[in-house]
Structures are given as structure tokens and as C-alpha cells.
Amino acid sequence: MNTEFLKVAHAAREAAAELAPLPRAPKDRALRAVADALVAHAAEIVEANAADVEQARAQGTAEAMIDRLRLDEGRVAAIAEAVRQVADLPDPVGEVMRGSTLPNGLELRQLRVPLGVIGIIYEGRPNVTVDAAALCLKSGNAVLLRGSSSAYSSNTALVKVMQEALADTEVPSGAVQLVPGLTRDSVKTLMRARGLVDVLIPRGGASLINSVVEESSVPVIETGTGNCHVYVDAGADLDLAVEILVNAKAQRPSVCNAAETFLVHADAADAFVPRALEALKAAGVTVHGDARVARYGDDVVPATEDDFTAEYLSLDIAAAVVDSLEDAVAHIRRYGSGHTDAIVTRSQQAARRFVSLVDSAAVAVNASTRFTDGGEFGFGAEIGISTQKLHARGPMGLPELTSTKWVYTGEGQLRTAEGTVIAKSGQ
Amino acid sequence: MNTEFLKVAHAAREAAAELAPLPRAPKDRALRAVADALVAHAAEIVEANAADVEQARAQGTAEAMIDRLRLDEGRVAAIAEAVRQVADLPDPVGEVMRGSTLPNGLELRQLRVPLGVIGIIYEGRPNVTVDAAALCLKSGNAVLLRGSSSAYSSNTALVKVMQEALADTEVPSGAVQLVPGLTRDSVKTLMRARGLVDVLIPRGGASLINSVVEESSVPVIETGTGNCHVYVDAGADLDLAVEILVNAKAQRPSVCNAAETFLVHADAADAFVPRALEALKAAGVTVHGDARVARYGDDVVPATEDDFTAEYLSLDIAAAVVDSLEDAVAHIRRYGSGHTDAIVTRSQQAARRFVSLVDSAAVAVNASTRFTDGGEFGFGAEIGISTQKLHARGPMGLPELTSTKWVYTGEGQLRTAEGTVIAKSGQ
Incomplete structure (x- = not known):
């Protein structure tokens, strides 16, 4: 493993050990110091960012991407404000999850503890550098940041400002580290750093x-691919269904909780599909439908298998008519990404069945898929949305950045084949 | 991927979808049917086992290993009884973990749901085949079993009996599957079956x-390596310390929660080490000590780095004198496996500090390390002891074999840039 990476990873590991036992107050003070420093050093951050923007422009990067990359003093202030909001959130560390006094007198508690060192691999936006660092610090973790090479100058400046701010606090400045190097190799090194890094969270495209x-031997939490479905049941309230569908698709098409496919029960197709096509067209959405959807409109583009698998993240949606709720579930199981799937129905039984059969991180009943979000769920902040089943599923807030530790306290409990005996004390 | 494996894995996947929504009663009925069938078919199971035993003997396998492999009608009855005990345990599926009504009226709940398909890779004992299957079924999961090739005939018979028993129940018989094939290839295939298998739990040696x-691209839960420490603090009750140490080491040395190293504060060494050496010798334990331990006894074998890393699982223990609690913690961080570490102390402050600084699945205060166990913790059953930080840490019972799902129910909630609005209903 390359020496520069090892140096950074070991520094993070040492910092993690120092940071883990800290209570809330010093962590919050450190986060506020970071926020203040970002504002104070906004000019140099914007200058560093200008270099990235200039390079992106020289490489002919699309203007939308450049906008995601660009920082100005207002954006830096907003990033600092987000850090202050993280400081205001409750500290998950030390929370007693379970506990009891065992029959043998041992007092057993399960406590939340930090994970240790968290690696974040992410794309474009430099605000993620600060957001992720703040969430990791608040939850008692050190963080290794590996952002996009297109934002390297911005990220370097942001991490420098954060480290300098931490140097005057009880949180060790080594707790925030940029992974050195711009090449794919640095990602590979991070992925093979089992034992040095406790978990990797990739944020970005599929x-x-x-x-x-x-490729990773470090445990990974998968985030974010969202091929979300809206299923309109037989007998659904169609006004509601149209509004939910249009909201789920078009309110913000570029995000993972936007709908990418709608399914409609055959009994509702005649009444629903023409209205859905009209409303979607009015919202600028292109519909990629199967043959049974195509009957209802000339603008429907014939759907291929790829359309049903696609995470468009654009004003496109796939559509199919299904013969039953079970067929809708089968379609979702086959093509979905296990993010969020919604049913619009008047039937309590159908809602119950859909919720029970759909195996996704979130299931919505008579609501837009757009609510699967840490902010909407009241978490206060979000590091990503997990679409895997281990450890965390759905929006991940601060508690999802922790592990647990069992503690048992006794007075000399010994285990024997016949049960517990208490050791004789010398007192 | 080989066709035979794919057939089995797809069957498990389909069964998992069918099994997941089942409530407790049919699962318990199915487990009791399995228990009855094991007893009814004990003779054929014992006969199949005899073939494995004969082969092991022909290969010159050690008698202790053969004993672990061997089944008789009494052992089969005990295995069946363990299945009945799993049926008696509460069902984790459907438990509401968190929930609230959000400010916008959405009713939000987080429910426990099965993981899906669980792969278990394990060694020797054929009882694991049934234990693991029972725990997976109870928690609503299908299971792919890959036991030791030395128990293949036994495992084949056990799985056949279980599948036939399930065929007459509401639990699909495909929910219990033996991974076909005896070679290392079948393990490799299982490890690359991402998307078909939701989690792999290896049980066995390091x-x-x-x-x-x-090698696995399927998420893994690591279990079991235990390099557990007992640290005797300055001013500890030495009678208590000796008894805890001897119990932790010698009561059952072959298990992962047995102690493998003891550390003693320099201030307690003169008084403690001679007594510890005497008591350990009386218990048949060989001490591998550093130079500061060796001063106290002629029988002390000089310890190497390997001794401090070793999981002996035998009547051997490593030992060192440390200058402070912090040095003890540093030793544990460096050499430990993050399983269970104990402190013996009279000081409340030292206990608090040790608990806070030691980063292990379990920390014991004035108690033997031997209590880190699902049974002792009151879980009723245990699939293994996780030494990783993601998903589950420490003894894993039924809840650790589940994931979660968010469900939100509304009346037409739509997300807008200005907050939630409710869709107009057609009614």
C-alpha cells in the first residue's frame, strides 16, 4: 500500500481512538469552530475552487456540472450553516440501545459507539466534503475523504481549513483527512485498506x-440508486394518483427518490392512463410505455427492458399495465433497485399486501416517493440513502454512522457448567 | 456461475419471497414439524452420519474431531429439541423499531423484515446445519448451507429430512438448501452470488x-475469532482477579470467549503474578509471558509477538506486565480481535475509562469473559458472535438476522419546494 496513503490512514486511525470517547460538548464546539473558520476563509476557498472551475471549463465540462462544482461566498456560508445544524443535532454516541440485569446479577448494556474510520468516496460537489466530515465528527468517527479529482483543489482547501480549525479544539485535527492522489489508484488503495478503514460509503452513480x-474488502454501505415505482391500484382515487405520480416524477427528477416507472392495474388503465399521459406531458415528461400503455397515446415511446431497469434521473418515465397487485410486485422485484416504491389505493387490504410484499428500503402508501429522505424523516441530516439490507436501510442519519458495544458489569461472576458462581472476594 | 448452484440459489430466493410475509404461527408450526421429522428419521440420519465418520476415520482424523462429527439418536433428539426452543422464541419480524407521525401528517414506521437469503459457511459439526436453518426460518429467511465436506453425507440427510417436513407446512421447502458440491469451488460460487444471496455468515477458524x-462480493458478517484479554488493574481485589482469570482461561478453553492473554498493572504485579501463575498451573495452563512476567516463575515460556496475537483455544495463555491502564488498552488495541476484554478493578474511574477506551464487541467489568454469549445474554439462541462493527456486533440472535423497512402512509402527500401539500382527492 502506498506510503502516503498509509500515513494518512494511520493518522485517521489514531485520531479516531482519541475522538471516540469524547462526549457531545467538545464535539459541538469543534464543529462550530469549523463553521466559523469556513466563513472566515471563504475567500481562499472560493479562490481554490476557481482553479477547479477553470480546469473543468477548459475540459469542456457541461455547464450544469460546473454549477454543481462552483462555490461562491454565499455557498460557503450555506455549507458553514449546515455544519452548525449538525452541531445542534443530538449525539448518537453513548445511547443505551438495550439493557437489563441478567438473572446472575450481571448488569448488561448495549451502547452506541462510533464506527471508527469512515471512508467516503464521492463525486462532483465540494459541499459533500464538509457535510460528510461534519456528520462523521459528530458521530465520533474520523473520516477519509476521496472526492472527485475535478474538485481536488476545492477539497484540499476545505480540508485544510477544517484541520486548522480543529487544531485549536479537543477534536484531533487528524480526524479529517483527504485521501492523497488524484488517480483511480487512490480509490483502490482505500478499498483494500481493511483493518485501517472500518466502512466505506460510496456516494454517486451506479x-x-x-x-x-x-472490489472492496472494506465493508461497504451502498447508497442511492433509485429506480422507484408508483403503482396505481384498481379502484384508486385517480385525481390523487395523477398528482402523486407527477410529483414523484417531475418535482425534482434528478434525485434518487424520484419515480422512474409507473404501473397501473388493468382495471384502472382505461380511466387512468390517458389522464396520466396528459398530466405527464404537461410536466414535460416523456413516457416509455409497454404496448398496453402505448394504446392510450401517440407520444408514448415503446419501452425496452432497459427502460424498466433505468434510473433516468431526467424527465422520462417507464410505464406498464399489470393484471394484478401481485404482478406489480413481481415487476418491482424484477426491475426495482429496492429504494422506494409507492402504491396509490383506496383498499386497506391492498395497501397492507403491497407493504408486506415489496422488499424495498421504503414503501409509500398514498404519498409521493419523494419523502424518502433523512430531512423529511426528521433525522436533521443525511449521509446518503442505503439500498442494502445490512446495517442500515433507507435514509442514514447520525445513528447509522455508529456501531454498538456490549458492556457487562459484575462482582466476580464466573461461568461454570452448572451456572454462574460468584468469585470469593479478598475483602 | 455453475447451473446446479444457480438452481438452488434461485429456489432459495423464491422461497424467501414467499416466507418473508408469513406471520409467526405458521413458521412455528413448520419448525415443530421439522423437529418431529428429525426424531422420526433419526435412524437414517445416524446411518448417513456413520458414512462420514467412517470416512473421517479412514483419513486418520483425530478422535476429538470425529466426536464433533458423530451423531447418535440421543444427539439427534437434542438437535430436534433445540429446534423446538427456536419455535418458542419471539418472532423478530414485524417489530416496529421506530415510528412517528411526521409534521406533514405522514405516518412513518420502521419495521423489522427478513434479510432474504442467508448463506452459512461452516465447519465440522452437523448440528449447525439444523441450528442455522431453524434460526433463519424463524427470522423469515431462506438459507443456503455450505458445511464441511467431511459432513456432507450427514448434512444431505438432515436437509432432506427438513425439506420433506416443510413440504407439508406453509413454509416453502425451498427455504432450506444445501449448496451442491464438495469442492472449494462451491464456496467461491457462493461468495460471488451477489444479488442472489443477501448475506454470508462464515462460522469457523480465522x-x-x-x-x-x-473474496466475497456478498456482504459478510464476520464471526468468532476471539483473542480475549483479562486486565488486572492496580489495587484490584486479587482473590477475585485470580478466580476470574482462571475461569476465563480454563473453564472451556476451546471457545472464542475464553481468555488468551492476561495483562497486569506493574503496581499489582508483585502480589498478583505469583498467585496467577500458581493458580493457572494448577488448572493445567501454560503461561507464555514477557520478561517482566517471567521473573515470577520458572515455568513461564518466553512470549513472542505471535503469542500475543494467538487465539490458542487451548490451555495456554500469554501474559504481560503493563505500566498503566492506557498501556493495557494500547496492547489490546494492537493485538486484540475486538471480541471481549475484561478489567478487574476496585476503581469506578478505571472501569469507566477501560469501558470507554476498549473498542471491542464486549467489555466485561469484574466478570469472566465467558459471558459473551447469546444464551447468557438471554437471546435464547445464537447464530454466532460478530467481531465486526457493521450491522451486528457481539452475540447475534434472531433480531440480528433481520433488516428493516420504512413504511409511510398518507392521504396524498406531495413534496414541493415550499413544503408538503396534499393532493386533491377526486372524492
């Missing part, structure tokens, strides 16, 4: 996430 | 677990 999952 | 962790 190909980034898949490659991390395939 | 080398098995490490190879699974390194």
Missing part, C-alpha cells in the same frame, strides 16, 4: 457504487 | 473467515 462493492 | 472476507 457504476461507481458497483465497482466499490465488487 | 483462515476460513479471512478468506471469505477477502
